Amino acid sequence: MTAPSAPSSESTDALTFSVPPTDAGKRLDTFLAEKIGGWSRSRLQHVIEDGDVLVNGLVSKSAYKVKADDQIEAELNALPPANFVPENIPIEVVYEDDDLIVVNKSAGMVVHPAAGIASGTLANALAFHFKKLSTAGGAARPGIVHRLDKGTSGLLVVAKTETAHENLANQFRARQVFKSYVALVHGHVEKNNGEIDQPIARDPRHRTRMAVVRGGRAAITLYRVHQRFERFTRLDVELKTGRTHQIRVHLAWLRHPVVGDETYGSGRDKTVPNARIRSEIAKLKRQFLHAERLKFRHPRTNELLSFTAKLPGELSNLLNVISES
Numbered sequence: 001m002t003a004p005s006a007p008s009s010e011s012t013d014a015l016t017f018s019v020p021p022t023d024a025g026k027r028l029d030t031f032l033a034e035k036i037g038g039w040s041r042s043r044l045q046h047v048i049e050d051g052d053v054l055v056n057g058l059v060s061k062s063a064y065k066v067k068a069d070d071q072i073e074a075e076l077n078a079l080p081p082a083n084f085v086p087e088n089i090p091i092e093v094v095y096e097d098d099d100l101i102v103v104n105k106s107a108g109m110v111v112h113p114a115a116g117i118a119s120g121t122l123a124n125a126l127a128f129h130f131k132k133l134s135t136a137g138g139a140a141r142p143g144i145v146h147r148l149d150k151g152t153s154g155l156l157v158v159a160k161t162e163t164a165h166e167n168l169a170n171q172f173r174a175r176q177v178f179k180s181y182v183a184l185v186h187g188h189v190e191k192n193n194g195e196i197d198q199p200i201a202r203d204p205r206h207r208t209r210m211a212v213v214r215g216g217r218a219a220i221t222l223y224r225v226h227q228r229f230e231r232f233t234r235l236d237v238e239l240k241t242g243r244t245h246q247i248r249v250h251l252a253w254l255r256h257p258v259v260g261d262e263t264y265g266s267g268r269d270k271t272v273p274n275a276r277i278r279s280e281i282a283k284l285k286r287q288f289l290h291a292e293r294l295k296f297r298h299p300r301t302n303e304l305l306s307f308t309a310k311l312p313g314e315l316s317n318l319l320n321v322i323s324e325s
Contacts, residue, residue, distance in 0.1 A: 019070040028055065029062040032074060039076065047076060050244070051201040051217045058215030059201045075207055084140040086128035087119060094155065094307055099300050100168070101130065101143070101158040104309045107286040111147045111156070113140045126158060133158065134165035145169055146242060151260070154181070154291025155309050159299075167299035172242060178295035181237040181247060182226070182311060184288035184319070185256040186268045189225055189233040196221040196250040200243040209263060210245045212253045219243045221250040229322050231272065232259065236292075247289060259318075261287040280321045288315055 015036065023031055029048060033041040045062045047053055052075040055064060066072070095102040105111070105122055112123040123141055126133060133143035136159070143158040145168045159165035171177050201216030203209040220240035227234040233256065237247050245264070251257060252264040260269060260281055272278040295306040311319075 015074050015076065017072045017074075019066045019068055019072065021068040023066060024068040025065050027062065028053070028060055028064040028066055028072075031066050032072070036074070036076070044074075047074065052076075054202070054204065057204055059199075059213070059217055075202060083118070084113060084127070085119065085124065087124040088128050089120065089125035091122065091125045091129065094309065095305070099160055099164040099298070101126075101160065102294065102305075102307050103156050103158060105148055105153055105156050105291075107151050107153040107312065110150045112137075112144050122156070130158075130160070132160050134160060134162050136162055136165040136169070146172055148291055149245065149248070149287075149289070151286040152181075152289045152291060153286075153309075153312050153315075155294040155307055156291070157294065157296065164299040168296065171296055175240055176297065178293065178306075179239045179242075179291065180293035181239070182288075182290045182292045182315075183223075183235045183237050183247060183251065184259045184315075185233050185235060185251055186259060186265075187231065187233065187256045188228065189223075189235065189254075189256055192225045194223050194254075196223070196254060198250060198253060200246060200249055210243070210249050212249060217241075217243055219246050219250065221247060223251075231274075232322060234319070248287065259288040260284045261289075274325050277318075277322055277325055280318050284314055284318065286314075288318065290315060 017035055019031065029041050029045050032044045033039065048060065048062045051059045053060060054073045056071050092104040093101060094104050110117050110121045112121050123144055127142050135142065137144045143160060145157055145159050145165060148154060148156060157168060159168055197220050198212040199214065199216030200210050200219040201213040203211035204213065218241060222238040222240065224236045225233055226236045239246060248258050248261050248264045257265040257268055269281050272281065290311055291309070293308050295304065297303065298305055
């Protein structure tokens with residue numbers, strides 16, 4: 001098979017392979033590195049770990065030994081643009097010391113450059129406002145340890161030093177970081193408390209989306225009812241894992257999609273009978289999801305740090321409209 005070229009910076013490529021008998025027994029990452037031009041084995045390992053490679057429709061591991069006639073699908077997001085430029089974009093700094101920064105990201109801001117997104121990101125802003133940031137995530141991801149969706153607001157921790165970055169990343173991997181979100185969902189959530197333990201991977205039918213997929217990566221979400229309305233429920237949601245779109249996917253799977261979520265909402269926003277509420281939801285231009293609380297150990301002192309970011313005005317306003325209607 002001819003090795004496909006690396007994806008352009010303008011697109012995401014979904015490549016498919018059928019394993020020939022001559023390649024049987026090779027590691028999955030090795031097989032892909034040989035087939036895909038311009039992609040190193042280490043980069044492909046990250047793609048596999050992120051659940052963007054399916055073997056016979058299932059998420060696999062880098063060390064998996066491919067078999068003859070295995071059907072492999074790999075989704076490759078193009079590299080961030082090489083011409084990364086710091087930009088004077090205002091950001092809200094909640095905390096800063098010599099090792100780290102905690103910011104309150106606004107909705108609508110992408111965390112770092114990606115395919116088709118070269119500017120206007122949190123990473124561009126950080127590079128302008130701070131001279132010292134870790135480089136572990138690469139030149140276009142200065143200090144970035146974890147992410148929030150574009151349409152999600154709230155707290156993010158940013159590393160200034162390589163030591164801090166490694167320590168914080170290890171805390172995330174070990175599930176030692178407390179992350180709590182406020183979510184407004186459609187419908188009446190039956191249980192006052194609940195746990196969603198369902199694996200997540202790329203949706204095999206819609207590759208730009210995530211989904212609950214058998215054989216996907218383990219994902220655990222805890223929720224607690226904070227407030228009930230006639231047609232909505234406000235939840236406090238805690239992440240135990242950090243899969244892409246996890247809260248949105250899990251709550252949609254529960255049949256209580258996040259208000260304002262055009263990707264996973266199944267059109268529920270447009271079915272709200274109250275015209276005023278329906279209009280206010282349409283004005284949001286974002287999902288009602290806010291990273292309200294963040295708690296972790298300081299990477300140098302081991303002190304427990306805890307931060308809270310109040311709800312943005314547009315979300316508080318929607319709650320008021322719902323309460324008054």
